[in-house]
Amino acid sequence: MKLNEIKDNDGARKLRTRIGRGIGSGKGKTGGRGQKGQKSRSGVSINGFEGGQMPLHMRLPKRGFNNPFGTDYAEVNLGMIQKYIDAKKLANKGTLDQAALNAAGLTRGGKDGVRLLAKGEIKAKITIAVAGASKAAVEAVEKAGGKVEILAGAAAHRPKGEKKAVASKPAKEKKAANRAKKKD
Numbered sequence: 001m002k003l004n005e006i007k008d009n010d011g012a013r014k015l016r017t018r019i020g021r022g023i024g025s026g027k028g029k030t031g032g033r034g035q036k037g038q039k040s041r042s043g044v045s046i047n048g049f050e051g052g053q054m055p056l057h058m059r060l061p062k063r064g065f066n067n068p069f070g071t072d073y074a075e076v077n078l079g080m081i082q083k084y085i086d087a088k089k090l091a092n093k094g095t096l097d098q099a100a101l102n103a104a105g106l107t108r109g110g111k112d113g114v115r116l117l118a119k120g121e122i123k124a125k126i127t128i129a130v131a132g133a134s135k136a137a138v139e140a141v142e143k144a145g146g147k148v149e150i151l152a153g154a155a156a157h158r159p160k161g162e163k164k165a166v167a168s169k170p171a172k173e174k175k176a177a178n179r180a181k182k183k184d
Contacts, residue, residue, distance in 0.1 A: 073131060074110025076101060078140055079120015081128075095149070097129040113151060122146070 019031035033040040048055045084090040089104045098114045101107040107114055113131025118140055125145035138148045
């Protein structure tokens with residue numbers, strides 16, 4: 001065998017059908033496009049058009065609202081964390097954070113972090129670092145001897161470029177003092 005004799009097996013690579021190459025090819029003349037009209041030509045722009053009838057996407061009622069400033073949390077229940085610890089998919093020591101939960105396959109998504117919920121019960125003594133947690137979840141973890149760390153920044157989510165206006169305590173005290181002077 002020589003290098004110039006190497007080739008694929010017969011039928012391994014099938015050539016595409018070349019359309020518009022004469023009536024003998026079976027895909028000649030109209031090239032499988034039927035006959036005449038806008039659809040037989042390139043650049044068709046009638047996606048969703050129903051011949052003047054009100055299109056389906058306009059007939060159906062619209063529901064809901066997508067909040068552009070909403071937060072996207074991956075929600076995790078205590079019972080599922082305990083189940084993964086029992087199955088040895090999660091380590092029972094160290095701090096559990098979003099990366100550890102994602103690696104175990106317990107969460108996905110959640111671009112603003114993980115929110116801990118209290119469904120189920122936890123027996124393991126663990127430290128969990130999350131963006132948010134329900135009161136009942138925090139109480140349940142602390143009752144089991146663990147600790148919940150709420151990560152700063154992720155819990156107080158704001159859109160990009162928007163700064164939180166917080167008056168400092170001295171400024172509040174000055175305003176109160178000015179009001180008291182005006183009353184006198």
